[in-house]
Amino acid sequence: MITCPSCARAQSPALVCVGCGAPLGANLDLFAALDLPRRLTIDPAALERAYHDLSRRLHPDRFAAAPAKIRAASLRATANLTRAYRTLRDPAARGRYWLELHGRKLGDDNQRVPAELAAMVFETQERLEELRDERTPEALAGARERRLSVDAALAAAGRALAENFARWDAAAATADDERETRFAELKAVLSKIAYLTTLLRDIDRELETARAA
Amino acid sequence: MAYSDKVIDHYNNPRNVGSFGKADADVGTGIVGAPECGDVMKLQLRINPESRVIEDARFKTFGCGSAIASSSYVTELVKGKHIDEAMAIKNTAIVAELNLPPVKIHCSVLAEDAIKAAIGDWKKHHGDAEPAAEPRRAREG
Structure with missing residues (x-):
C-alpha cells in the first residue's frame, strides 16, 4: 500500500490516485507504468497512444503550482513512463526486460552460439575485411550481398521472438520445465538478435566508409 | 581499461594467424562466437590421426584485443598436446597467463570453446563421434 501525496488516501501502487487523480509516483513495473496489461505482444499503435495520453496526464507542467511532494511524484511517474516506453517499444529490449522481471539476465548462463550462426558471422567479417583491404566492385557487392542475408536472418529471428511472446501470452506456463524451455528459447533468440544487430552495424559502417572513399 | 603486457604482445605479434586448407582431412575447425560483444573466433588444429597429437594450429579472430590474445595464446598452448590433454584445458589457464580482467573472462571462455x-x-571426420555434450558447467574466473 502507498499513500497519495495529495489527498493522503492509502491505496495499492498505481499511476494516479483513485481518489484525487494526482500522480502517485509509485515504483511500478514497466507494463503498469504504461497502464498496459502484462503481455509481451504489444500493438505499437496502442503503445504510442498510451504513452502520449499518459505523458499529458502526468506532465510536470500540469503540477507546476502543486506542493513539492506532488511535483516530485509527477517527475518520478514521467521518468518511469519514458523508460517504459523506450524499453517496451523495441521487441528485443522488451524481451530482455521480461527476463529481468523474472530475475534472469541474458548473459547469466553464457550460452553457446549455434555453429551455423558463428560461421555466418565469421564469413561476413571476412567479406568486410576484404572490402577494407581492397575496395573492388566485387568486394563491395560481396558485402552488400552479406547485408541482405544478415537482414533476412534478423527478420527471421524477429518472427521467432514474436512466436515466443505469443506463447507466454497464450497461457501461463504452469510446469517449471515448460517455463525453463520458454526462457531458454527467449534467451537464445535474444542473443541471436544481439549478435546479428552488432554485425549489421559493422556492415553498415564498412559500407559507409567505402561510399565515402 | 588497461591491457596486460602479455595481451598487448599477443595483439601486436599474434602467433599462428591464418588458416589451413579446407580439404585437409587432418584439420579440425571450430568457429565460436560471443553474442554479447560481437566477437567471432576460428581455430584450426592439425591433428596426427595416429598419435592424436596436435601438430599445428592456426587462428583468425574478429574481436577485441583480449579475444585475439586468448586465441593466439591457445594456438601456442595446444601445440604438441594430445587431444585429450587439449580438451582438458580450462579457460582459467588463459585468464592466468594473460592476466585478463573480470570483464574479459568471456574471451577466455570463447577460446576454450x-x-x-x-x-x-x-x-x-575421424569416425570418433563426440559423446553427448555435457551440460554447460559454471566457469570460474
Missing part, C-alpha cells in the same frame, strides 16, 4: 569445437569437428 574453440579448442573443444575444433577437436569435436576433427573427431567427426
Whole structure:
C-alpha cells in the first residue's frame, strides 16, 4: 500500500490516485507504468497512444503550482513512463526486460552460439575485411550481398521472438520445465538478435566508409 | 581499461594467424562466437590421426584485443598436446597467463570453446563421434 501525496488516501501502487487523480509516483513495473496489461505482444499503435495520453496526464507542467511532494511524484511517474516506453517499444529490449522481471539476465548462463550462426558471422567479417583491404566492385557487392542475408536472418529471428511472446501470452506456463524451455528459447533468440544487430552495424559502417572513399 | 603486457604482445605479434586448407582431412575447425560483444573466433588444429597429437594450429579472430590474445595464446598452448590433454584445458589457464580482467573472462571462455569445437569437428571426420555434450558447467574466473 502507498499513500497519495495529495489527498493522503492509502491505496495499492498505481499511476494516479483513485481518489484525487494526482500522480502517485509509485515504483511500478514497466507494463503498469504504461497502464498496459502484462503481455509481451504489444500493438505499437496502442503503445504510442498510451504513452502520449499518459505523458499529458502526468506532465510536470500540469503540477507546476502543486506542493513539492506532488511535483516530485509527477517527475518520478514521467521518468518511469519514458523508460517504459523506450524499453517496451523495441521487441528485443522488451524481451530482455521480461527476463529481468523474472530475475534472469541474458548473459547469466553464457550460452553457446549455434555453429551455423558463428560461421555466418565469421564469413561476413571476412567479406568486410576484404572490402577494407581492397575496395573492388566485387568486394563491395560481396558485402552488400552479406547485408541482405544478415537482414533476412534478423527478420527471421524477429518472427521467432514474436512466436515466443505469443506463447507466454497464450497461457501461463504452469510446469517449471515448460517455463525453463520458454526462457531458454527467449534467451537464445535474444542473443541471436544481439549478435546479428552488432554485425549489421559493422556492415553498415564498412559500407559507409567505402561510399565515402 | 588497461591491457596486460602479455595481451598487448599477443595483439601486436599474434602467433599462428591464418588458416589451413579446407580439404585437409587432418584439420579440425571450430568457429565460436560471443553474442554479447560481437566477437567471432576460428581455430584450426592439425591433428596426427595416429598419435592424436596436435601438430599445428592456426587462428583468425574478429574481436577485441583480449579475444585475439586468448586465441593466439591457445594456438601456442595446444601445440604438441594430445587431444585429450587439449580438451582438458580450462579457460582459467588463459585468464592466468594473460592476466585478463573480470570483464574479459568471456574471451577466455570463447577460446576454450574453440579448442573443444575444433577437436569435436576433427573427431567427426575421424569416425570418433563426440559423446553427448555435457551440460554447460559454471566457469570460474
